[in-house]
Amino acid sequence: MRKIFFWFIFLIFCYPSKKDEKPKIRVVSLVPAVTEIIFALNCEKYLVGNTIYCDYPEEAKKVYKVGDLINPSIERIVSLKPTIVFLTYPLQKNIDEKLRALKVNTFVSAPKSLKEMFEEIIKIGEFFNEKERAIRLVDSLKEELAKIKKIKKKKRVYIEINDTPPITIGKNSFLNDLLAYLGLENIFGDKEYEYPVVKHEEIILRNPDYIITFHPQGKVKGVISRLGYEKVNAVRYGKIIDSLNPDYFLRNSPRIIIGAKILAKIFENEK
């Protein structure tokens, strides 16, 4: 019995690793936003794996899935023999360390402003040897952005990503940058982290004029009924928006332009 076992082990070592007849560039994306960028650059032929949350465009859903965002299968990623793996910090720091220990190249996508976001798109383009295309994409995005009418009066907005505990966006997020660009004031724009955790007291104290929620518990009815929120301007004047698609706002992808346009439209009609 033991002999058979040792034979197996022996065979493994003799068996050569699979030869590479695949294209030189093989990319795994663990970030839905980066997946979108890859498709926008027409480089999806190099994409060999992504997460189950990579759902835009439609073709992204058909790419081989390596798992979820927090705990994807390292084995699946490594078995694809990627030349580069895109991931994000701080959520996927552990995965980054594991992959690097296994000698897999990684690229961290964590833009803290619109400027960084555009720079990242170009860097991503470089991986595919499509720097030109990436620059063109970025330029067109900047053009679209410039066309958007800035909002006149500074409106104070509270963005809510989660309820218990309340999570919003802070100083170092590209969405915060976008809001500032459009002329809106994020009431938590002074908070250090990208997605800071706040308290309801703080929200009430800072008294936003508008509340935009991106999660299922953020329905208007629910927000109005929160204890202490009666004094908040957004509640008093019925300025709670719960119907926006978070993918247009929380992903650092080209579709953020759509988000920008939606916001501009909403606030265009506001006094």
Added chain:
Amino acid sequence: MAIFAYEIKNLYFQYSTSEPLFKGLSIKIKEKEWFGIIGPNGSGKTTLLKIMAGLLTPQKGAVLLFNNNIFSLTPKERAKIIGYFPQENFFIFDFTVKEIVLMGRNPYRKRFSFVTKKDMEIVEKAMELTGTIGLEDKKINELSTGEKQRVILARILAQEPQVLLLDEFTTHLDIAYQIEFINLLKRLKDAKNLTIVFLTHDLNLASVACDRILLLAKGEFIGCDVPEKILREDLIEKVYKVKPIIKTHPLTNRPLIIF
């Protein structure tokens, strides 16, 4: 000069939450004696037995086991001399009879060693003496109370003790088993020169079996002497608060207590 199995000097004991049970108790138990301890509930019988087994430490006083301070012996050394039969015996895990009797050999085991031939021989002998040979592979919880008691006795015998401390082991047995047990113990005592200390609520049992009896009431030492001198109307009434009628047993000539 008689050898004393036990010399208890000036024993003082109390549980942390209640009154003292013993305030300077002193008794001597001779080797090969059959010593009974009786008294109403709460008089401290079980406590005294546990102290004699080395399981409880008194606040004051000395307990000598064959002239050794019992508390300076290691548990293993004590276990080679004393066989303790507890009042309650629960078996949460379903061991087989053989496994339980084998546990009596624990004091003789060396670390990292296996069960020896001698161990198995002694276990077999103990089971023979207690009539439990046929029950070897049965699970302990499948046995009747009487069978369980005999298995525990076998475990104690496997310890090769010189002293048996038995805590009310007859309470769960019917009369036939009780008589059988007492006879068994008598045979063992004679065969192996055992000293037996045993607690009971059954005054007539104590009367017939014991060489001497210790009568306890809560915190008080009433008397320690032969059955005739202890099982007297006045003492029994004083301690148990019920007036008995004392006759002499026609066959054993020992006191017969009738309530």
Added chain:
Amino acid sequence: MRNRKIIEIISLSVFFLLIVFLSLFLGNEGFFFDKTIILNIRLPRMILGFLTGGALAFCGAVLQGLLENPLCDPYILGIASGAAFGVSFGYFINRYSYFVTPIFAFLGAFLAILLVYNLAFYKGKTNKLTLILAGVIVSFLFSSLTMLLMVFSKRPLTEIIYLLMGNLAIVFNKLNLIIFIIVNSLTIIFLIIINSYAFELNCFALGSEVAESLGVNTKKFMRVLFFLVSFIITVQVAFAGAISFVGLMVPHLARFLFGSNYEKVLPFSFILGALTVMGADVIARSIAPVELPISIVTTFFGAPFFLYLLKKNL
């Protein structure tokens, strides 16, 4: 009797080889033999699963006898909560390199053990009930402290959930490989030492008074076993997280198959525990595109199996 033993040994060996084979060679699309994956990803997982499963089941069995309670599991001493707290604390102060996490887990668990030790063995009065209570208190304490950290943390600590549910996807670098080898060598030594106490553990399972009357030095026994078992469990939780169900149920399976004698229950608990966790890991990583936390697999497949055993027993 002899024949039965031979059948038992053969079937266990066959199972073992089968599971080793599956652990090493079964992938998402069937079997494939790729040297890098097998050596760097599968083999570490398999070894971790083997050691963790075996050690947890072994320690569960020991604790059940030590505390005279068939419902004990290895985490009753508050170790998993302590480890989770340690890791949360590390994340809180921004030290969350993957390879450093086991050290924080160790520190947290060590703190929990210290607390339990002082609560339970205080003033020399050692009592099974106090030990269980101390463990439960410390568990709750560290759970709430962990939750506190999550509330006050500036960013959400979602990764802790995966720690609490067990995760065998280990990758080694120089640092954690050395730590792993050292502490697991100690673990193996301790397992062997505890195994030599199997006879006393049998006596202990009859009650501590009976055990003392049979010559077991109960005070020393409890302390030594407590220390050894705590260390072993801490090591497992530090590297693999808290895998539930194995430590509680595998010992009962071992007793069901081999009787209550600890001289058999301990080694067989180890073997069966190792097989269970290794098998559960094969399932956890093959079933869906998402890797399942291993506790889900052990509980999901374990619970009905034990219901079945229970029915059979009654």
